Structure formats: C-alpha cells, structure tokens
Amino acid sequence: MEKFTQLTGVAAPMPLVNIDTDMIIPKQFLKTILRSGLGKNLFDELRFDADGNENPGFVLNQPAYRQAEILIAGDNFGCGSSREHAPWALLDFGIRCVISTSFADIFFNNCFKNGILPITLPQDVVDVLMEDASRGANARMTVDLEREVVTTSDGKEFAFSVDPFRRHCLLNGLDDIGLTMEKASAIQGFEAKMATARPWI
Amino acid sequence: MTAQDKPRTLYDKIWDDHVVQQDADGTCLLYIDRHLVHEVTSPQAFEGLRMAGRTVHAPGKTIAVPDHNVPTTAGRETHIENEEGRIQVAALDTNARATGVHYYPIDDVRQGIVHIVGPEQGWTLPGMTVVCGDSHTATHGAFGALAHGIGTSEVEHVLATQTLIQKKSKNMKVEITGSLPPGVTAKDITLTVIGLTGTAGGTGHVIEYCGQAIRELSMEGRMTVCNMAIEGGARAGLIAPDETTFAYCKGRPNAPKGEQWDAAVAYWKTLFSDEGAHYDKVITIRAEDIAPVVTWGTSPEDVLPITGVVPAPESFAGGKVAAAKRSLEYMGLEAGQKLDEIEVNTVFIGSCTNGRIEDLRAAAEVLRGRRVKDGIRAMVVPGSGLVRAQAEQEGIAQIFIDAGFEWRLAGCSMCLGMNDDQLSPGDRCAATSNRNFEGRQGRGGRTHLMSPAMAAAAAVTGRLTDVRDLMAEAV
C-alpha cells in the first residue's frame, strides 16, 4: 500500500448527500477479478450518458477538476454496498482523500486499506472547504496527515483527527495482514481455548 | 459494581467473547467464527493470498457459494453467456476447490444467495461472529450472531488469519412494542425504521431489535429486519436468540448434535441484554403505528405508508432538498401524486431480504386465484435451490406460475442485475429487495421497495397497491 503523508492538489466539490457505492462504481464494473483499471468507470452513470458520451455538467468532466485528487462530498458518503471496488475506482482515478461530514462504515474502513484518507469534519468546516473547492483548479488544498490539518487555498487551517492506529498504518504504508500474522500465537491460543469452551464452532 | 458484573448488551457479550487481543487505544483483534464468500468480492482476496504465499487459515470455517452473477434460467451449469460473469464464477470454483473451503457450486441444489444458504445449512448460529464481503451480512444478526459486511482487503485478512482488526461500535436499541396489524410484515418494520432514522441513523452503531413485535416474528421475518440494518447505516443488526431461534437451528446439517447441542443451547441462553445495560441511542415504535409501506425515491429512507402521497422536495431540510428533487426526477414522479396510483410494469420477488419460503408463501397467498395484470413482467427468484424445492413441494410454485409469474432458479438476480435480469430505462418495478438506488436494478430503472405481499398485490393491479384492500376482497 502506498504511504499517505501530505497531499496538495485540486479538490472537487460534490455536495450531493448519500452518494452510494453503486454511484461510485456501478455493478457492471464489478465483474473484474483485478483491483486496477476501474478509474475510467468511476461515477460512470453520472459521468457518461447512455451512449458513453461525457456529461459536461458532471464535476469531474470539467477541465478544472479532471486532475482532482481530493473530493469534498455531502453527508453519508459511500453508503450502500460493501464493494471495495469503490475505493479502488477512486484511487485508480487519482483521488487520495475524501472529506465529508460523515461516511458509511464499510466504505470508511475500505479507504484505509487502500491508502485513501477519509476525513470527517463538521458541517461548517465542510461548507468552507466546499466553497474553496468550487473555485476550480487554481485553488489547491493541502491535506497533511502528519499534522492532521487541512489547509485551504487561501491558507485557512482546519484540524482533523484520525484513529491513531489507522494513521500509523497510512503514514507508513503498512499492510494489516502482515501485522496480524505477527500475533499468530495469540490467535492459536484463542482457538485452543474455544475448542473446549464452544466446541460446536 | 466491578467491570465484571456491569450490565452488558447482547452486542457487548458477543464482542467480549471474541476478542483475541486488545490494544491500549481500544483496537481489537476479533476472532471470526464463520466467513462467507461469494464470487464478486473474493477473487482479488484469493489472488492477494497467493501473491503473498499465504494460505487459508481455517477452511472449515469458510463457506463459498456463487450468487450475484449466476443466471436464473435453465442450463446455467454448463453455460454462462456473460464472459466476465463466467470468469468470476469460474474463479470462485477454482479458489474454493484449491483451498478446501465448504463450497456449494452452481449445480448443487443447496446453492443460493449466500445469506440464505448460511442459515439454511446451519452455518449461522447464535453468538457467532459472521462476516462476508457483502453488506447484507447483517441478515445473520437475526440469530443473535454479530454479523457484518467487510471489504475485499478484509476478506483477505480473514482468509489469512480468521480475525479482523476492529474497533467496537456503539449500542443502539430499536424496540417495536405491541403486535403487527394484519397485512403488515417484517419488511414494513425495517423500512419504517429506516424512514424514521434515515440511512445514516445507525452509522457507528450496532442495532439490537427487540420488543414484542420482534419476538413474534419467525426467523425468516427476523432475517428480513436485520438484513436492512445496513440500509439504516448500522454496522450490524441483532436479535437475541430464543426458542424460535433454537427451533430453527435444530437439525440443520451443520448445527451441533447431541451433547454439543445441549451445551450450545445452554450458552445461547446467556445471550441477551442485561437489565440496565447501556444503549447510546434508543428508538421505540408502536407496531400498531406501522402500515404497509413503499419507497418513493432513490434512497431506502424515502419510505411512506402506501396510503400517502409523493412528498414535495421543499418539505425536507438541508442537502436532502436537492437529493429529493433529483430522486423525483429520476423516478419520474410529481409531488402530491398518490402512491397507490403509481403504475409499475415489472415485479420482482426475491433477494436476501425476501427470498425465503415464508416470503414466497405470503406472496402466493395474495396471488392464489388471481392473475398478473396484462403487460406486466413478474418474476419470482427463490433465495436458494432448497427454498425453490420446498415451494414446489408445497404447491406455491404452481400458484406463481398459474398467476403468470416467471419461476426462476436461485440467485441474486434482479436485486442488482449483475446477471441478465435487469430493468430497462424507464421500467418501474415493485421489488422486494433492499436498495432503490439509481440504476441499481438496471440503468434508468425505477425501483419501489416493499414487502412480498405488497409486490404480489402490485402484480395483480399493475400499480402500487395497499395489500389490505386485496385481503378484504374475496377472489
């Protein structure tokens, strides 16, 4: 997994609430057995019409936001299906950070496993960031995970906080499985205990 | 009072019994008793294992079944038309056989939607931790099991270690007092709760459903309720196990037998929330206040009694105003329109929410002696091969066929349309599934969620219909 330390880039505003993972990556693109290559279908049904032409009104189709690396989104981002294809598609498109007032649990979790930083901030702060993002490509925002601060294009700083363990893994690009496998003896101990306590499992 | 005898919720108890290790900041390594696997969210996980030279830690606790992509028409064992779908089903087949996990292939009568197969085969039992790379894993909470969806990286993590790194959620209680009125079902309970709390109402929480109306539900009904805990934003839904639960589990192929059964039941009987246990959020609804409901928009929280009208976007607040406007446009509806005048052209009965035998019975009850209105495409997709076989045995299949329904093979089918069963743009569907998102059942398709009995009623009249009207009417 790629490390996440500090990111300065264009932020795209998506004020819609309840953006679900079906919208982020529709089901017809879940048929892959790979993790890569989903970026071209990110937000497919919003980005393209039925004939595959770009919908000019959609934010990521506008010249200013084609290179966006940050999304500022409405409430409850990532609700719905557990598909990890959603963060894979965001990442493949180039999005490394999503900021919203709230996220659905599974999506939130999935982001950390893929080097994407989801940040939860209060409504008034998200409003300021949304406003900043709507200024287009010249307004580059900075997300600093080490300091846990977002800085707007005009220098306003907002503190955020991330669970320490997850922050540590992101900053160092650590793979969870490797970490857990170091605890193999604790797992075996638990299994031995369960074999007597709840043998039917 | 010591920490030991502090009153605990059902969730607290199951959690405590599965902690392998806890870090100072509260992050836990949680042991997973059952891992369910389907073809869409697992290929990358098996691939990851292989690349890292890792093996499946506990194949005996892992159950694999293809469901999302499988066609629901005859001949599917030998041929799947869609190439990518075929590759995914084949990948699951290879991975399952290579790793020695329990596996129900496409030609096995026990194949079906993973959340229906698990309980049916006795893999899901009270007090367990159950995960699957699928958000509707919440279904298994009906047994008093802590069950939730995970992403593919976590699927890989569970395959490799049989554990998950987790932080505990908060406790939320949803109590339904009293008894359900006639014509009102488990689906109406769960949709009504989401309508009340919103799709983010349960975020960060595990919901325990309780109260008389929940106790009075069958296991099938309880699974319907817990299935949609995720639509309410919750990490999981739970119902304390009781005699209804034990009776359902007893004799299932993978349930304990003999002395082990007795020991299991003794343990299961300790799984309830203690008097005075703390909940961070409590919601109480009177069962008498619940009506048969339908959704009008493109979020599962867009719920109203069938006797209502399409709401005006301006009646909402904040970001929901724009979302409701967009919903109405997508759904092709006008504010003020009566819900029971909305015409449909498709009816879908099935899914892990409502694809069990009791659901089919409820729909068949409405359809007995009636016919699907001309011009309507109606299909019923049993949740598993065994549900299908039972329905055939009980004569229910014949009622559907006589009424004009297509009688399909088991799978997810039009719940999300990853196979060929999809809506076309502009189609309007009365569906018993769980999501009405834009494009969920097919690009441009419009979905109204409801109970099986309500969907059957819509098939008969060709519009969203209050099933109580048909119940009152003699055939």
Ligand code: SF4
């Ligand atoms: S029936 Fe629908 S909700 Fe259930 S597992 Fe299949 S696709 Fe998911």
